[in-house]
Amino acid sequence: MRRARRVFFPLDEQLGLSDKHYSEGVLKEMVWLSGAVNSFAEAEQVFERIGKVVISDSSIWRRKEEWGEQFREVEAAQREKANVLSSGQAFRERVLGSEKRLGVSMDGTMVHIRDEGWKELKVGCSFQIEVWPTWNKETQEWEDLAHAVDNHYVAHLGGAELLGQMLWAEAKQRGWEGAKDREVVGDGAPWVWNTAQDYFYDAKQVVDWYHAMEHLAGIAALLHGEGTPATKRWYKSAETALYQGHAERLAREVEAMARTYPEEVAAELQKEAGYLDKHKRRMQYLEMREEGYVIGSGMVESGGKQFKSRFCGPGMRWSRAGIERLIPIRAAIMSNRFDTTWEAVYNSPPN
Secondary structure (H helix, E strand, O other): OOOOOOOOOOHHHHHOOOOOOOOHHHHHHHHHHHHHOOOHHHHHHHHHHHOOOOOOHHHHHHHHHHHHHHHHHHHHHHHHHHOOOOOOHHHHHHHHOOOOEEEEEEEEEEEEEOOOEEEEEEEEEEEEEEEEEEEEOOOOEEEEEEEEEEEEEEEEEOOHHHHHHHHHHHHHHOOHHHOOEEEEEEOOOHHHHHHHHHHOOOOEEEEOHHHHHHHHHHHHHHHHOOOOHHHHHHHHHHHHHHHOOOHHHHHHHHHHHHOOOOHHHHHHHHHHHHHHHHOHHHOOHHHHHHOOOOOOOHHHHHHHHHHHHHHOOOOOOEOHHHHHHHHHHHHHHHOOOHHHHHHHHHOOOOO
16 A cells, blocks of 8 residues: 555645544544445545545555444444344334335345455345336336335345344334334345244245246256247246246146156256245245235345445455454445444444
């Protein structure tokens, strides 16, 4: 890293800068920029170009280390609070008819950790469900479709258990227990549905529609070859059947057809049939859509891409401690709660 020149401008006094200290406003923006832009060097450039203040990337990194740890402590406190037994408030809200419709979704993305290689960053999204008229390109008609809005994110570099605690704390804070309707959206990863069972067991569950379509495309290719007319016909017919809630029937058909194929292909087809059968209750797409639920996991996939864009720039290799201090900052920014979290950490009493 290059050493920044110690230059001061008239704005320095207004910002509260000195040789050894930064004002709260500058500290806050240093931490915010560390998670908002693509690198610490870019954050330095923003200060110099927009604020006319020279603050080195290493200084910004150090503040991320200091304050990121306190962001983690806020997350830990929220998890602890969420584990406290609920009062009767949630029950009263449900009895009185809360109109909230909430959902959660989970997915994973890969980040590179020094001395460890590529590791999965598990991402959770808590969202509100809203229905509004949406243009359907296929039918060329307007339809009332559900959308995930006001998305809040959490992420954890490690096992699913802690991610579940974090997502539960986030959802509970938004009124999950008293919500009128609740759902979990995910792909076919076992850890997603294990976490759903542990923390969101009484919510409707749905496998991401596009993830299911990828499985159908794989089955079609196994049956009839890549890109053939027969593949396209089977895929279109299976897509309609799956959308209408006939996953179990499709599973039986694929399983029967597998017996007529060579051993290696048959094994793959049987695996796909098992996937459809295992998730059949999570594949009631027409019913879910008619009831105003989200059937795609785009909200959490978008979150994964936003985390990845900050952590997987050219040549980026993170220490585990370093990325763990930046994850909650990035999550707070993505969730539009950075300002409230900052107030909590800046004004908290010293340890």
